[in-house]
Amino acid sequence: MTDQFAPPPAPGCRSAPVLKQRGQREVFCGLTGIIWLHRKIQDAFFLVVGSRTCAHLLQSAAGVMIFAEPRFGTAILEESDLAGLNDAHAELDRTVEQLLARRPDIRQLFLVGSCPSEVIKLDLSRAAERLTQQFAPSVRVLEYSGSGIETTFTQGEDACLAAMVPVLPESAARELLVVGALPDVVEDQMLSLLEDLGVGPVRVLPARSVEDEVGIGPNTVFALTQPFLSETHAALTRRGARPIAAPFPFGEEGTTAWLAAIAVEFGVSDARFAEVTEAPRRRARQAIAQASEPLRGKSIFFFPDSQLEVPLARFLTRECGMSAIEVGMPYIHDAIHGPDLDLLPQGPQISEGQDVDLQLDRCRAARPDLTVCGLGLANPLEAEGLSTKWAIELVFTPVHFYEQAGDLAALFARPLRRKSILEVAAE
Amino acid sequence: MKLTVWTYEGPPHVGAMRVATGMKGLHYVLHAPQGDTYADLLFTMIERRDHRPPVTYTTFQARDLGSDTASLFKQACQEAYDRFKPEAIIVGASCTAELIQDDPGGLAETMGLPVPVIPLELPSYQRKENFGADETFFQIVRHLAKPMEKTKRVSCNILGATALGFRHRDDIQEITNLLYELGIEVNVTAPMGATPSDIRRMGAAHFNVLLYPETGEAAARWCERNLNQPFTKVIPIGVSATRDFIAEVRTLSGATGQIDDRGLRQTWWTRSVDSTYLTGKRVFLFGDGTHVMTAARFARDEMGFEVAGLGCYNREMARPVRALAREYGLEALITDDYLEVERHIEALQPEMILGTQMERHIGKRLGIPCAVISAPVHVQDFPARYSPQMGFEGANVLFDTWVHPLVMGLEEHLLHMFREDFEFNDAAGPSHHGGHTPAASAHREPAFADEGPAPHAPRSISGEKETAAGGEVIWLDRAERELKKIPFFVRGKARRNTEKFAAEQGLREINLDTLYEAKAHFAR
Numbered sequence: 001m002t003d004q005f006a007p008p009p010a011p012g013c014r015s016a017p018v019l020k021q022r023g024q025r026e027v028f029c030g031l032t033g034i035i036w037l038h039r040k041i042q043d044a045f046f047l048v049v050g051s052r053t054c055a056h057l058l059q060s061a062a063g064v065m066i067f068a069e070p071r072f073g074t075a076i077l078e079e080s081d082l083a084g085l086n087d088a089h090a091e092l093d094r095t096v097e098q099l100l101a102r103r104p105d106i107r108q109l110f111l112v113g114s115c116p117s118e119v120i121k122l123d124l125s126r127a128a129e130r131l132t133q134q135f136a137p138s139v140r141v142l143e144y145s146g147s148g149i150e151t152t153f154t155q156g157e158d159a160c161l162a163a164m165v166p167v168l169p170e171s172a173a174r175e176l177l178v179v180g181a182l183p184d185v186v187e188d189q190m191l192s193l194l195e196d197l198g199v200g201p202v203r204v205l206p207a208r209s210v211e212d213e214v215g216i217g218p219n220t221v222f223a224l225t226q227p228f229l230s231e232t233h234a235a236l237t238r239r240g241a242r243p244i245a246a247p248f249p250f251g252e253e254g255t256t257a258w259l260a261a262i263a264v265e266f267g268v269s270d271a272r273f274a275e276v277t278e279a280p281r282r283r284a285r286q287a288i289a290q291a292s293e294p295l296r297g298k299s300i301f302f303f304p305d306s307q308l309e310v311p312l313a314r315f316l317t318r319e320c321g322m323s324a325i326e327v328g329m330p331y332i333h334d335a336i337h338g339p340d341l342d343l344l345p346q347g348p349q350i351s352e353g354q355d356v357d358l359q360l361d362r363c364r365a366a367r368p369d370l371t372v373c374g375l376g377l378a379n380p381l382e383a384e385g386l387s388t389k390w391a392i393e394l395v396f397t398p399v400h401f402y403e404q405a406g407d408l409a410a411l412f413a414r415p416l417r418r419k420s421i422l423e424v425a426a427e
Numbered sequence: 428m429k430l431t432v433w434t435y436e437g438p439p440h441v442g443a444m445r446v447a448t449g450m451k452g453l454h455y456v457l458h459a460p461q462g463d464t465y466a467d468l469l470f471t472m473i474e475r476r477d478h479r480p481p482v483t484y485t486t487f488q489a490r491d492l493g494s495d496t497a498s499l500f501k502q503a504c505q506e507a508y509d510r511f512k513p514e515a516i517i518v519g520a521s522c523t524a525e526l527i528q529d530d531p532g533g534l535a536e537t538m539g540l541p542v543p544v545i546p547l548e549l550p551s552y553q554r555k556e557n558f559g560a561d562e563t564f565f566q567i568v569r570h571l572a573k574p575m576e577k578t579k580r581v582s583c584n585i586l587g588a589t590a591l592g593f594r595h596r597d598d599i600q601e602i603t604n605l606l607y608e609l610g611i612e613v614n615v616t617a618p619m620g621a622t623p624s625d626i627r628r629m630g631a632a633h634f635n636v637l638l639y640p641e642t643g644e645a646a647a648r649w650c651e652r653n654l655n656q657p658f659t660k661v662i663p664i665g666v667s668a669t670r671d672f673i674a675e676v677r678t679l680s681g682a683t684g685q686i687d688d689r690g691l692r693q694t695w696w697t698r699s700v701d702s703t704y705l706t707g708k709r710v711f712l713f714g715d716g717t718h719v720m721t722a723a724r725f726a727r728d729e730m731g732f733e734v735a736g737l738g739c740y741n742r743e744m745a746r747p748v749r750a751l752a753r754e755y756g757l758e759a760l761i762t763d764d765y766l767e768v769e770r771h772i773e774a775l776q777p778e779m780i781l782g783t784q785m786e787r788h789i790g791k792r793l794g795i796p797c798a799v800i801s802a803p804v805h806v807q808d809f810p811a812r813y814s815p816q817m818g819f820e821g822a823n824v825l826f827d828t829w830v831h832p833l834v835m836g837l838e839e840h841l842l843h844m845f846r847e848d849f850e851f852n853d854a855a856g857p858s859h860h861g862g863h864t865p866a867a868s869a870h871r872e873p874a875f876a877d878e879g880p881a882p883h884a885p886r887s888i889s890g891e892k893e894t895a896a897g898g899e900v901i902w903l904d905r906a907e908r909e910l911k912k913i914p915f916f917v918r919g920k921a922r923r924n925t926e927k928f929a930a931e932q933g934l935r936e937i938n939l940d941t942l943y944e945a946k947a948h949f950a951r
Contacts, residue, residue, distance in 0.1 A: 024503065025486045029462025049428075051522035051551060056437040057465045060473075075428045079552045082526070091428040098430055115460045115523035118489070148462025149489040149523070357510060376467030376479065383477030 005253050006318065009345035013310075013327075014338055016350050023355025026376055027305055027330060028392075029148030030156025031112060032061050036395060037160055038071045040181040043107040043209040046072040047099060048146070049092060049124060050114030061392075071106070073099070077116055085122060092127055093134075100139060107138070107210045110160060113145035140210060142167065152330040154228035154307045154395060157181055161205055164213075165235035168205075171215025176262065177241065179205045179233075180226035183398040190225070190249075190401055193259060196276040199266045205232075216241050221265055223258065225249060225400060227340070228307035230333040247339045250308075251315035251405045252284040257339070280402035287406020288319055294416040295409065296321035301368035303377065304328035304354050305391035311340045312372070312394070312408075313348065320409050324348035325366045328359065370412060387415040433765040433785055435740035435803055439549035440521045441466050442559025442642070446567070447517060448480040448590035449619035453567070454513035456504045458496070458524035458531045461486040473806050474591050483507035485524075497529045501538060504531075508540050515571065515623035516540065517563065519547035543623070545570045555763075557641040557715070557741050560589050564618050565645035571623055574654055575630040581680045582612040584632045584650075586658070587643025588619035593718070593802040595619060597815035598638060602663065605818050606636070609676060610684035618642075630654045634679045638662065638817065640717050641741060662717055665725035666694055666822045693822040697730060708833070709735040711777040713760070713768055713786055714801025716744020718816075720751050722781050722800045725825060727755070735777045736760065738768070776920060779833060784808070794919055796832030800825075900929045903938045910942065924949045 031054055034046045048054045055074035075095045081088045092111075100106060109131070111124045124143035131141040144163040146156040161179065176199055178190065187204060194202050203214040205222075216222075218240035224233060227248050237243065246261035247254045256277060263273050300322050302309040309329050316322040326349040329337070341350075351359070356377075363371055364384065371381055371388045378388040389412055399408040440457060447455040448470050457463070464484050470476045485503040487496045508516065518531040532546020545566050549559050564586075585602060588595035599620075603613050614632035615625045629650065635658035637647040647658040657679055663672035673686060696702065710732045712719045716739040726732040738760030739748045745761045752759035760771050769789045772780060780790045780797040784805040790797030799808060800816075814828075815821040902910070906925075913921050921942075928945035929937050 023486075023506075024464075024484055025461040026464050026467070027461055028465055029460070031462065032465075052431075052434060052436075052438040052555065053440075053463060053522050053551070055431050055434045056441065057462060059433055060437075060469055061465050070432065073430055073432045076431050077428060077552060079550075081428055082552060088428070095428050095430050115462065116526060119492070119523055119526045147489075148460035149487065149492065152461065357506075374468070375472050376464060377471075379471040379475060379477055380479045 005256075008343050011346055012342040013344040013346055013348065013350055014334075014341040016341075016346055018332065019349055019351040020353050021351070021355040021358060022353060023358060025152075025330075025354045026303070026356040026374055027354070028061060028153040028374070029057070029115070030146035030151030030153065030159055031057060031114065031148075032153055032392075033146065033156030033160060034058060034072045034112065035061065037157060037181060037206070040184075041108065041206050041208065043105070044071065044110060045099065045103060045106045045108070046110045046112055047096065048072070048074040048112045048114055049117045049122065050074055050077065050112075051116045052076055054114045054116075071103075077120075082120060085120070088120070088122055089127060089130075092122075093131065096131055096135075096141075100135065107140065109135075109139055109141045110163070111141065111143040112156075112160075113143065113147055113150075115147045115149050118145060118147045118149060140167070152307070153305060154226070155231075155330075157226070158229045158231045161229060162231040162235040164206065165216070165232065165239060168213060168239070169215040171217045172219055173201070173215070173217070174219040175214070175216075175221075176200065176202045176266070177205055177214075177216060177220050177222040177236070178202060179222050179224050179229055179236070181206055182225055182400055184208075186398045186400050186404060189403055193276065193280070193401070194262070197259070197263055197266070197268050197272060199262055199268065218242075223262055224336065225258075226308075227311055227336055230336055233333075233336060243335070245335065245339055247314065247343060248308075248311040249400050250311050250408060251319045252281055252288060252402060253319055253343075254311060254315060254340075255284070255401050255405065256281060277402075284402040284405040288409050291406045291409035291413055292320035294413045294420070295370075297323075298369035298416065299323050299325050299366070300412075301325045301363050301366060301371045302327045302329075303356075303359060303363075303371070303373040303391070304330045304351070305372070305374050306394050307331075308391075308394055309372070310337050310344065310350075314340045314344045315408065316412060317345060318343060319405075320412070322370075322412075325368050326351060326359075326362060328352070328354065330354075370416060372412075387419050389415055431764075435763050435765070435783065435785065436555035436557060437466070437469075438522055438551050439554045439556060439559025439562070440519060440551065441469070442556040442561070442589075443517065443519060443547055443549060443563040444470070444480055444482055445556070445560045445589040445591050445642070446563040446618045447482060448476070449588065449592075450481075450567075450617070450621050450623075452514040452622035452624070453481060454507055454511050454516050455480075455482045456500070456507050456516060456518045456531070456535070457482055457484050457521055458500050458519070458529060459484045459486065459521035460488070460523050463521045463523075469591055473804060474809055475806070476590070480590075481511065481513070487524075492527065496524075496527055497534055500529055500531055500534055504535050504538060504540070508542070513542060513623075515543045515545060515567070517545045517547055517567065519549055520551075522551035525551050543570055555741070557743065560642040561645045564589075564643060565649060567618070567623070567626055568629065568646040569649055571626040572629045572650065572654060573627065575628070577633050578612065578614060578631050580612055581610070581682060582614040582632045583634050583636050583676075583680070584614050584629050584656070585616040585636045585638060586647050586650075587637055587639030587641070588616065589639075589642050590619065591802075591804060592619070592639065592642070593715075593804055593808055594814065594816045595639070596809075597813050598817040598821065600813070601815040601818035601820055602636065602638060605663075605669075605673070605686065606676070608684050608686050609673065609680070609682040611676065611680055611682050617646075630656075632656060634658065636676070641715050641743070662721050663817045664718070664721035664821060665729055665825070666691065666819065667728060668721055668724060669818050669822065688819050691819040691822060693729070693819075693826040696823075696826050702731075702830075705830070705833070706731050708732045708779055709775075709777045710779045710781055711735055711772055711775055712737040712800070713739065713780070713782040715739055715741050716748045718801035720744075720748060722825075723751060723755065725822070726781065726829075729822070730826070730829065732779070736771065736775050738762065738771075740768075740783075776923065778920075779829075781829065798829045798832050900926050900934065901936045903936055905939050906937045906942045909939055921946070 128141045128143040144159040207213045220241035223244045247257045249255040249258040313324045313327045328351045518535045535544045637658045650656045661672040663669040740763040749759045780786045781800045787797045814824045925945040
């Protein structure tokens with residue numbers, strides 16, 4: 001099914017040595033995921049139990065002050081909350097009551113742990129149990145940690161989804177569960193592809209509302225659409241569900257491989273597969289060919305950030321003609337990232353974790369044509385004459401599956417195109 | 428615990444970062460988990476700085492907590508010194524590190540670094556960003572500045588400007604020029620632009636110009652006591668305040684230089700007849716104490732507005748803001764609760780808001796024009812062009828900035844003339860102000876209240892509240908049609924006033940008479 005592609009390189013990067021450094025990390029914490037999760041799960045409210053810093057992060061990280069009243073907020077710990085944990089629990093109950101009275105439309109409440117709440121050992125699972133009893137059946141209260149001492153950026157979504165797994169009802173039905181928050185338009189494209197393949201019924205996690213949730217059990221097979229869902233992967237496996245290992249659905253190759261793995265699982269014929277995927281594959285190839293023009297022959301350097309680095313490096317090297325110098329990941333999980341690493345030709349330095357100053361030294365020495373990094377590093381690197389792509393845009397923009405493959409290439413091409421059209425260089 | 432949707436101020440260590448990032452040759456070693464590194468983007472993205480803030484975060488993780496976060500701190504501190512070779516180091520903890528009580532100050536002291544190490548105590552669970560900046564600058568000055576011989580020519584320091592400050596960059600330039608014209612040399616500008624060596628020679632100035640009390644007052648007071656430097660109390664925002672400031676500086680310095688104010692247009696622009704429509708516009712002011720107090724004076728005495736309400740989010744300024752409000756016959760709103768500010772504005776129904784970026788959102792939702800006068804900042808508050816708030820050029824900038832959202836009013840007579848024109852109807856919206864029309868429903872819906880339409884989509888305003896008022900007061904057909912003849916930018920207010928009037932009169936229906944009786948009732 002995946003003919004037309006270059007054969008997997010031998011050897012790929014799966015067995016390549018990984019550079020592990022420990023020093024200052026320059027990444028968001030898991031709370032950041034709330035920014036897209038609250039848009040996706042439309043009946044949920046995310047209440048961070050944390051400090052003013054947490055509230056400030058949420059407000060600043062994505063410049064999201066576009067909503068009059070968002071479905072997230074922070075219960076800011078004050079001096080008095082630090083004195084005694086019993087009082088802190090009572091205060092939390094009071095805050096939740098206040099919140100739910102204000103927002104009667106909320107059906108799911110996530111209590112989100114933060115660095116301070118973890119350090120003072122405020123037990124949010126106890127609070128969630130207590131509050132669930134109090135507000136059932138109208139509101140379900142769950143908890144997870146988005147703290148920066150436990151989670152990195154996209155791991156917040158992982159923690160959130162993993163927290164939902166234990167409360168999903170038991171089901172014996174043979175179903176495909178697709179896991180990962182995708183923009184609605186992309187999710188609909190994916191569902192329609194799977195439907196055309198005759199795979200089904202297909203469920204998604206997270207569901208758009210609590211009513212849409214479904215059961216799981218030993219007959220559930222699941223496929224991840226995001227490479228940062230390792231805890232969710234483990235939680236689903238514990239419930240008896242079985243993972244389908246595949247490269248992630250970025251680009252034509254990734255999407256085809258991802259669909260093919262599912263097609264094999266569900267016994268879809270080669271003819272049917274070819275029939276369904278032929279047109280969108282052709283479109284994706286065309287779009288990529290156009291959009292990737294400025295990328296061909298260019299080098300790229302990834303700072304660890306969104307956890308999408310390995311699949312994206314695979315897409316950019318194999319489908320857009322780039323060469324990777326370094327591919328940094330916050331962490332590498334072999335079962336999840338293995339299929340993409342297999343396809344990534346050896347050559348780039350694979351690194352896990354970060355010492356940002358040392359990594360900046362390497363980046364400056366290599367002078368890549370394009371650097372993928374966080375917002376804190378982008379402008380300073382631009383000022384040094386390097387072109388950058390902010391990693392955060394990759395988690396806010398529809399980039400998965402065939403119809404977005406060209407857009408994905410274009411996201412990387414734009415900084416290079418821009419540089420080539422601007423006449424006067426910045427000083 | 429305090430439920431917070433949006434915050435006006437960040438945590439105090441962000442204030443310390445504003446000082447460190449504004450300065451040169453200073454490094455901040457911050458004991459903090461990895462998530463706190465988000466603060467870098469405030470400077471690199473909002474202010475578009477081309478350098479990383481000079482901050483090293485220890486970025487400890489959960490697994491470090493059981494072992495040794497203290498040696499992690501010392502290692503980070505040593506590496507920061509070796510790499511950046513700063514003239515001085517400030518050390519402190521963010522909210523999480525404060526809880527683990529590693530005492531960064533004490534640890535750094537034992538390391539024997541060859542440069543001054545200044546410990547910061549910034550209580551994250553009590554105080555906020557402005558305090559953090561003020562306290563950090565104060566500690567730096569206290570540790571480094573010493574009494575010394577004054578300069579031969581009369582000179583001053585300019586205090587309070589930081590990175591990520593609201594128009595600090597341009598204010599400093601404007602005031603430096605003004606002082607130069609007066610014949611006064613600027614000895615040191617700090618924190619912004621100063622090195623630790625500059626701080627050491629602050630004592631050579633004869634007096635201090637304090638431009639931002641929020642972030643510089645503690646240092647100014649310390650210098651007054653220890654360096655024999657009086658400081659200015661007038662903030663030169665607005666024409667009268669700038670003249671008062673010049674007078675104050677002359678008194679402190681004996682300077683006699685003449686000021687060239689030929690570039691000042693604001694005083695004539697407000698007298699030009701096209702500004703008549705500004706008369707008595709009811710404005711609500713909210714922001715940091717200093718900007719609100721100066722803006723109130725400018726609004727009433729130099730623009731001819733009516734100050735309908737005012738307040739500030741920083742409690743440190745509550746006392747003077749309350750006192751000023753009383754002078755205006757008002758009660759000040761002192762709160763950092765965004766939703767409370769929103770309720771206040773909704774009840775007050777001003778014709779314009781002079782606020783922060785947060786009030787701009789409230790204004791958008793309620794359909795009230797808003798100009799930004801104060802931090803918290805946004806990328807829009809760092810324009811490419813020169814646009815100070817202070818001095819005479821600042822007054823010009825204020826005039827333009829405040830009039831811009833109201834510019835539809837300038838064309839009020841044209842609106843009357845063209846309101847039936849097919850190209851000029853409600854649905855088209857004001858051509859250049861898509862962002863200022865209210866959301867399709869100004870009423871808070873139970874579900875997905877934040878799903879409002881895209882800010883640039885044209886929206887029908889006449890349809891707004893059709894359902895909101897349902898069940899209470901009924902608009903009869905003729906009254907409804909008459910209401911639609913009222914220009915759309917005042918129609919919301921007319922509708923609310925009429926409904927309020929009807930409710931007060933115990934009426935169930937609104938007819939044509941009710942509409943005009945309400946108009947007479949609310950006429951000012």
